[in-house]
Amino acid sequence: ESDPGLKQDFTVLNVRVSWQVVRFTEVFVTGRNLLNADxxxxxxxxMPGINFIGGITFDLK
Structure with missing residues (x-):
């Protein structure tokens, strides 16, 4: 009999790459669940399957 609260092992691969374009501006791309684990x-x-997000960060400090 299996424990209903016990989860199977899984592996999730996430990657984030960013570039500082100018002094206060960074462009980034993030890939989540790149192995498309269920x-x-x-x-x-x-949990969501493979997905990507990109954006720009402004650091005004």
Whole structure:
């Protein structure tokens, strides 16, 4: 009999690459779950498959 609260092992690969374009500006690209793992951290709530996000960060300090 298996424990319903016990989760199977999984591997998730995330990568973030960024470039400082000018002094206060950074451009970035992030890839999450690059292995497209099918997993849940909480029962009934599957985590997203492979996805990407990009953007620009301004640091005005």
């Amino acid at each position: 997993y849940e951290i909480f029962d009934g709530y599957p």
